[in-house]
Amino acid sequence: MTSVEDKGSRKAKPESRSPQTLPETPDTAVAGKLKTLLDGPWAEVKDNIREQLNREEALPMIEGSLEEIRAALLEKVKMVATSGMMQTAFSKANGGSGESHVGIxxxxxxxxFNGSLAIKSGVQFxxxxxxxxxxxxxxxxxxAQGAMDLSKLGxxxxxxxxxxxxxxxLETTATYDPETKEFVINTPSPSATKVYIGNTARDGRWSAVFAQLYTPGVEESxxxxxxxxRIREEDGSPVEGVTIGDHGHKGGLLGVDNGxxxxxxxxxxxxxxxxxxxxxxxxGNYTSPIDSKNRRFFTMLGTLIRGRIAVGAAGAGATKSSLAIAMKYAHQRRQFDYGDTGTEDKLIDYRAHRRRLIIPLARTYAIQVLQNQLTQRYADQTSRQATGEWSVTNPTKQQALASREMETLAAAFKAVATEHATDTIQECREACGGAGFMSENLLTTYRADTDVYNTFEGDNTVLLQLAGKNLLTAYTSELANPSAMDIVKFAATNVSDIIRSRAGLGSTVQSVVDTFSGEEASLFDAxxxxxxxxxxxxxxxRSLIRRIQGARKLSREEGAKVIDKAQDHMLNAAWAYIENLMVQAMIEAERTLPVGSAERAVFEQVRHLFVFDTIIRNAGWYQEQNVLSSGRVKxxxxxxNDLVDSLGPWSEVLVDAFDIPSVVLDRPLFKDGGxxxxxxxxxxxxxxxxxxVSKK
Amino acid sequence: MTSVEDKGSRKAKPESRSPQTLPETPDTAVAGKLKTLLDGPWAEVKDNIREQLNREEALPMIEGSLEEIRAALLEKVKMVATSGMMQTAFSKANGGSGESHVGIxxxxxxxxFNGSLAIKSGVQFxxxxxxxxxxxxxxxxxxAQGAMDLSKLGxxxxxxxxxxxxxxxLETTATYDPETKEFVINTPSPSATKVYIGNTARDGRWSAVFAQLYTPGVEESxxxxxxxxRIREEDGSPVEGVTIGDHGHKGGLLGVDNGxxxxxxxxxxxxxxxxxxxxxxxxGNYTSPIDSKNRRFFTMLGTLIRGRIAVGAAGAGATKSSLAIAMKYAHQRRQFDYGDTGTEDKLIDYRAHRRRLIIPLARTYAIQVLQNQLTQRYADQTSRQATGEWSVTNPTKQQALASREMETLAAAFKAVATEHATDTIQECREACGGAGFMSENLLTTYRADTDVYNTFEGDNTVLLQLAGKNLLTAYTSELANPSAMDIVKFAATNVSDIIRSRAGLGSTVQSVVDTFSGEEASLFDAxxxxxxxxxxxxxxxRSLIRRIQGARKLSREEGAKVIDKAQDHMLNAAWAYIENLMVQAMIEAERTLPVGSAERAVFEQVRHLFVFDTIIRNAGWYQEQNVLSSGRVKxxxxxxNDLVDSLGPWSEVLVDAFDIPSVVLDRPLFKDGGxxxxxxxxxxxxxxxxxxVSKK
Structure with missing residues (x-):
């Protein structure tokens, strides 16, 4: 792929095996082929819900009082309940299908469609x-059944x-009183207030409350x-002893009644x-099928794992809708006449516009295929647990490690998908100019709603550090909540375990090589x-381990300081981990497409674009570490640039593959004169x- | 500046003249010293307005119907009018003080305080x-007087x-009819609709309408x-023939009635x-004191220049408030106990948190000092124009070039300040976690309001290209609106003019050197x-010119393609230009502080941090071009990292120097138990x- 632009500028080393520029006229049938790939094994359930929800009422209510917007949202959640989709995720014992992954x-x-609808449904179901x-x-x-049929909002x-x-x-306490055979739930201080609790300020009648459990005669929790x-009586008034506050207006997710x-x-x-x-x-005697207090804690937090993947997926959903709107606008809207041709050019005809939309589009593809792998793995794990083949309370060592790995994957996936959502939806908003800022075109609502995804269900920075720590401790479940010095000591003595434990999700891709001398290979080789x-x-x-090992002879406090100073390094490790998995997922997804087909040719270029963007994001590091030469990076x-030019005419096909429901795409900006x-x-x-308006 | 963290990791080359780590206990008096520097020569006018507006009513109204929020905003604008500040920007002939720069x-x-208030005031005044x-x-x-006293909202x-x-x-036409001695204003097609016009959907009675001017017997505009x-009668109904639409709900600036x-x-x-x-x-005879149609157009657009700087400044204002809130929260809020000390650490004690707030804080300082230089230059220019020393209609060649440079500076400044606002306010929001998402803490409103600053008063991408084109055409006013081929031809023949024309704002800093062999110098040398x-x-x-020169023998269409493909290069040129000016401004500002003083020591580290962040943002490029070695970049x-550690304890002093009014900082998140x-x-x-709440 060589182009006129390099003439006259210092030329980068030409690369062999660079793909041909795609035809200028796209083959629209490719959208269907790529949809099949992106939908994964769940096309039927997805198509079903696409069709059922494809109604104006599924979209967010923008104007109105908070009370009106919240009331409207509850009705929308009833629509979701009627569709039956979310209920299939419940266990068979409770009347579901045991397909826990459907929640994702x-x-x-x-x-x-609507971030508020996603989150309120996510809280309820x-x-x-x-x-x-x-x-x-x-x-x-x-x-469980009340949660499913909405008779018990919680x-x-x-x-x-x-x-x-x-x-x-957590500070909230649950103290058992054998006299009355009751637990006493108590909030000891203002900092123990339960906050940001969705479905609470207006609708919830129940809550699943997490608290430190105390029994008589045992001092420790x-x-x-x-x-x-129960938090509210049927008439809506708070149960005696329960005080419910209302967070009121928020920066997004206005329909969700956080309290x-x-x-x-x-x-x-x-x-x-x-x-x-x-x-x-x-x-008042306490018993548990799980001896380790640590492992018990993390087992109980299992709902968070799915929640994290699901929040990442909700962010990816809003990203896809936003890209579809902005890309279709770019293919219709004209602006300026740089070409001196007498007609203004379409936005997509500008290189800068292609870059701002098609590069994040490629990353969106990578996130989708990784999400599919994660969902598949989560489905496999939960189905093996349902059959008893995989014991939740007494897993094999391998299963325990796999659980920690799942936790790590979920944490890193959530961070990468939600950060990408924030960046990309903002870019889409700007790419639509003033029209993008009008609420009727939905982009600002997607942006505002997904904002908080970065910090709820685990703050992204905290989650990436959790991932980094898990990587550093090789998923050892004995170190489920390691202190700084635990990490230091483990890292000092288990280097090879740590390096070996970084697992992939896929199967067809070869594992990492230790030596690397790839300058003769082509940049375009998978x-x-x-x-x-x-x-x-x-x-x-490796360098993170080296850095931490230096602390093993220090005091606890000094050692903790070293860990603190390695924070950005730990975050980098988590990013490198998840980006590696995305590249693997792209390569594997590509291999499922027929060799020589148009869809494969297009997907291959999307993969290149994603990989090169990932490399350029770290261009400084790659050269500092002498991994890539400056010629390679150039x-x-x-x-x-060549790839966004080649993919430009195909970029509408690429968003059509998301199969965004038509009601979402029926926006005024396509019809109002622009x-x-x-x-x-x-x-x-x-x-x-x-x-x-007649009079103002 | 060496630190424990480097032990055990591959060591970067030590740097001479690195500053000492600052004392752990900050000297709070430094805040006042830095305030003086940041306020520039306008401390009095700023302090006056800080005090006058320091009232709950200046803050944005969050909840309510659009009508309520808009009505409330109009009352707030009346507060601003009462303060008298904005009126001083009008010419003396109209009863102002001729201090045009006060608008900035x-x-x-x-x-x-409030983005809606800034923008509605900006539109009116x-x-x-x-x-x-x-x-x-x-x-x-x-x-003019009606605009000043609000008797004529427009x-x-x-x-x-x-x-x-x-x-x-633009398509709107104004055709002169000598019969009635009137102009006929007409909108010929839907795409000619005036849109996003602030102060229009509800309040405006008048509008300054831009239209193509036609006179009898002259075919061309x-x-x-x-x-x-006049767009509305006094009773609020539209004037006959004028149709007013309401954009309704937007992604931010809810109080501003765009129509x-x-x-x-x-x-x-x-x-x-x-x-x-x-x-x-x-x-019906047309006359103008400016012969060149092009120059006439750009002279009439002069209001946009100030508007662009002012929008950048409004973005910087919101950024400063957001940083102050997030930084003070980081100094109070505790989270986790990584240090194994038994108490949770403050957020600011975490390296990752210091990085996420203090690095953008340094850039905010750089934007502020550049804004001061720009404002000063704008004030000088307008005061010379007021005295007639500088003719607006017939400037000297040097003045004409300086005007184009001002246009370039305003465009690039607006882009850099508003992009920084979007990124930084989002970071501040996330740094406050869930509390940051509650509207009562203001961050999400700052974020939503400033979003559109990226695309109004000129889309940032378009503005950066405008800056790039101006740089490429060496501010030649004959090429005020150059076609692609004009640029190509100019660039092909005027290389040295182009390189020489890149001016600085300051005076004390030496000009660029052509040769560069600085490996023996210290990274810390200014x-x-x-x-x-x-x-x-x-x-x-230089490489942009080379790239464009290659097109000079091509056809118009082919040449235009080359320009299109150089778009990202042109954007890079504009970024490099403005970042260079920010570095200069930081160095010059530092030199105004007493040698050996605490404020100078602190400011110096802020300067280093800003410069190194700017280098690291382009770390890939610096190595690709062999400008910096990998050791230097490392x-x-x-x-x-050392700098954010050193500045950590001082970071509250650094935001105190912004002197954010107390009503802004009086947020619930500091008092609600967190x-x-x-x-x-x-x-x-x-x-x-x-x-x-009692019942829901």
């Missing part, structure tokens, strides 16, 4: 419903004001456990403890690309915000 | 008022649906001119033409830093969104 697919699709379904037992069936009472991401140190607590909860020695029956992994008998990103992952990890930079079809069309006077 | 200071300060003040003559005095009717940033090709058009305007052959008196730079006599960024600017420009990377002072304080139960 669901949030991706709901996120394409996935968090409140998921907690009673997974942590509860037979005696909690009525709650919330997930985990986060406390003083302890956002630090769940293990048995750790955080989950309890079903606060405090408990003044509220008494609940002993059976309200969700007792799958820990129970208290009538006398194997070479994989080696480049794997080598980065490995080198970042060649990657030049190739990005695009080719509408400029001189008298009907354009009467669209969207063109509608006149 | 004003938007910075208003932006610290700066755009509508500025247009009649600058483009009008004696006969338009009543409009708007700036420039943007059209089909021509966002392409003002020269005399170019875009500005007319005062659309279309004109169905609306007749206005001949005198409604703002005739400073072009007039039509009763018979001269060295300046050379590094200047060399980047120069090399990017050293800069390591120094960034920070040190509030955790166990019973009053914290009753703050902000903790306030209970």
């Amino acid at each position: 697919l669901g949030l991706d699709l709901l996120g394409q 996935g968090l409140w419903g998921g907690a009673v379904d997974v942590l509860g037992t037979e005696r909690h069936r009525e709650y 919330s997930y009472g985990m986060t406390e004001r003083g302890h956002g991401s630090n769940v293990q140190d 048995h750790g955080v456990h989950c309890f079903v607590v 606060t909860l405090t408990f003044d020695n509220v008494r609940i029956p002993r059976e309200a403890l969700l007792n799958q992994f820990g129970d208290v008998d009538e006398e 194997d070479y690309q994989l080696k480049v990103v794997q080598l980065r992952e490995q080198l970042v990890m 060649a990657a930079r030049a190739a990005i 695009t080719d079809d509408s400029r001189d069309n008298p009907e354009a006077w009467k669209v969207g915000s063109n509608i006149p | 200071l004003g938007l910075d300060l208003l932006g610290q 700066g755009l509508w008022g500025g247009a009649v003040d600058v483009l009008g003559t004696e006969r338009h005095r009543e409009y 708007s700036y009717g420039m943007t059209e649906r089909g021509h966002g940033s392409n003002v020269q090709d 005399h170019g875009v001119h500005c007319f005062v058009v 659309t305007l279309t004109f169905d052959n609306v007749r206005i008196p001949r005198e409604a033409l703002l005739n400073q730079f072009g007039d039509v006599d009763e018979e 001269d060295y830093q300046l050379k590094v960024v200047q060399l980047r600017e120069q090399l990017v420009m 050293a800069a990377r390591a120094a960034i 920070t040190d002072d509030s955790r166990d304080n019973p009053e914290a139960w009753k703050v902000g969104s903790n306030i209970p």
